[in-house]
Amino acid sequence: MNVKTSSPKIPRKPLSASVARPINELLDLVGQRWTLRILWELRDGPSTFRGLQLRCGNLSPTVLNKRVQALRDADIVELTTSGYALTTLGLELGIKLLDLTKWAERWSRKRAV
Amino acid sequence: MNVKTSSPKIPRKPLSASVARPINELLDLVGQRWTLRILWELRDGPSTFRGLQLRCGNLSPTVLNKRVQALRDADIVELTTSGYALTTLGLELGIKLLDLTKWAERWSRKRAV
């Protein structure tokens, strides 16, 4: 009694799944590779698709597109005439990330000891 | 002139690579799937390996072990007699994440409109 494999309709799991709380939804979103980095790079101002690629170390367009689409769906990023940019909501998140940066610096210093 | 493949010693890239700033190192670490979620679950208190698995929706031990090892290397998580727990450093990060939660709730509310 255990179907398990051989069920082609249910691939496996969307992501962390069972996102009851918003935080889980957020963690799923920003827990994907490159998402946080993209947000971070956009803090400095808008950037074109190819500009973002460069900032992220020549990130492949395949992944970049997936991420920006997800971020656009989430109303965190929008595509403007001057390129991809953080929305109002995204800017707020950017501020939180700035806070993380300060922590990251202390973290790095303490670990170096 | 371009070796590219067939060079088994250099797989391709560690991650985002070229981590000059601590924030990039941090983003690389927490940008991996499940890392943020694990930190989040540990905010509530220590948990055993299998306990963590359950909290993360039966996360496979393969990945969980990779993540906790990385977090231990980063002095963010430690293995105590009562299971995996956040270090002092990790607790600080947990507080930042709490802040993220509040944002996530507002985010969720605004999007629902």
Added chain:
DNA sequence: AGCGTTGCTACATTATTGATAGCATATCGT
């Protein structure tokens, strides 16, 4: 028309994640 830039897609290859079984050790109750 020709050139450069834009966002983005297709494709094949490689890396990561996933589910499952199971090991070695430790602790518990009997």
Added chain:
DNA sequence: ACGATATGCTATCAATAATGTAGCAACGCT
């Protein structure tokens, strides 16, 4: 001592995601 149970963790292999590259269609510019 013995088995039952729980611990952290590894091995193996299938499934999924990321990567690198080439290239398309649309736009503006000259």
